[in-house]
Amino acid sequence: MPNRGALFTFLHRIRWFNLAVLTITPAIGLHGLRSTPLRSYTLAWAAMYYVISMLGYHRLWSHRSYNASRPLQYLLVLMGASAVQGSVYWWARGHRSHHRYTDTPLDPYNAKRGLLYSHIGWMLIKPSVKPGTADISDLKKNEVVQWQHRWYFVIIIVVGYALPAIVAGIIWGDWWGGFYYAGMWRITFVHHSVFSINSLAHYLGETPFDDKKSARDHFVSALLTMGEGYHNFHHQFPMDYRNAVKWYQFDPTKWFIAGCAALRIASHLRVFPQNEVNKAELAMKLKKLRVVQDNIQWPAQAEDLPVVSWESFRKEAQERPLLVVSGFIHDVGDFLDQHPGGRSLIRSHTSKDATAAFCGGVYEHSNAAHNLLSMMRVGVLHGGVEHVDGIAPGERLKIVDKNRSRRRQQAGTY
Structure with a gap:
């Protein structure tokens, strides 16, 4: 039945x-x-x-x-x-x-x-x-x-x-x-x-x-x-x-x-x-680009890096090739042999503020060069010295998820 x-x-x-x-x-x-x-x-x-x-x-x-x-x-x-x-x-x-x-x-x-x-x-x-x-x-x-x-x-x-x-x-x-x-x-x-x-x-x-x-x-x-x-x-x-x-x-x-x-x-x-x-x-379109953006490795931000005094920077630069560009300290050791201008050109600017040289004083570097350099950040110079726009070209149009930022604020992460 x-x-x-x-x-x-x-x-x-x-x-x-x-x-x-x-x-x-x-x-x-x-x-x-x-x-x-x-x-x-x-x-x-x-x-x-x-x-x-x-x-x-x-x-x-x-x-x-x-x-x-x-x-x-x-x-x-x-x-x-x-x-x-x-x-x-x-x-x-x-x-x-x-x-x-x-x-x-x-x-x-x-x-x-x-x-x-x-x-x-x-x-x-x-x-x-x-x-x-x-x-x-x-x-x-x-x-x-x-x-x-x-x-x-x-x-x-x-x-x-x-x-x-x-x-x-x-x-x-x-x-x-x-x-x-x-x-x-x-x-x-x-x-x-x-x-x-x-x-x-x-x-x-x-x-x-x-x-x-x-x-x-x-x-x-x-x-x-x-x-x-x-x-x-x-x-x-x-x-x-x-x-x-x-x-x-x-x-x-x-x-x-x-x-x-x-x-x-x-x-x-x-x-x-x-x-x-x-x-x-x-x-x-932005949503699709956001997926691409999330699969890209981005440079460390200032709030995530140690703040280093000029004296400490100079001392540390004696042991490894460090230089300053736009207030960020960069470790360029892995790039010495890859630099088109040769090791000596980078070596001549280590332990110094190379902002002027990098941003047109010696050579007006490309956006790709700025993006690559930003991935070498290891610290922030206390007080800064010469400063040009510290945002890497690749980040200037970065898509920001306001909901994600709000959740981070509420969680007290920054």
């Missing part, structure tokens, strides 16, 4: 309609491959209709990233319905929940549950936890959205399945090719391309704007979905009508929206302040 009960519960959780659409559609397409040759006109029509299907719901109704005129709204609900992925009302509600609760159990396609689940599993199995709440009051009031939701199944029969065959059949006589290739295969490819945004674009790619959440910029997904694959930017700045902000990035949806604005059928295109975009991008 327990096994039968578990089986009954599992069967009850299956979304049978979704399972039918996601299996029968490609199965019919496979039959078409065997029975109907693919003609060049039909392939071109299928590709064009694929693009049309991709330019539907997302940026207008999930994120209100621009305003659309009534005619454009009707066009978009028809274009989006051709993808056969649910009505605007259902789809946008789930997507808003995904953004609000990303990577949590309340996320309807939570990437933390695995690649298969986020790609297609969430479509096939009812979740044990309901998706988190999202404000959809605007969708409830929108007449176009409610019209499409009410007539959704009629609309998808027309624009999803019938129209591809009708266009191919009337214009070049390929009724079955239009049905199989521009219909069934197009829908199948649209499904899995869009699903890749929920799956691959949360696993593969770059995080140039934020790595707090799993969303990533993934070029292949962007190529397949008309620009939606720049998912890291999108999750950081969801109200922006763009997904790609670099001139060379592939985002036809952005170009389509901008084109509609030029035709005055779209307006109020929302763009996140560029200063904040730059700030986010810089933060991620």
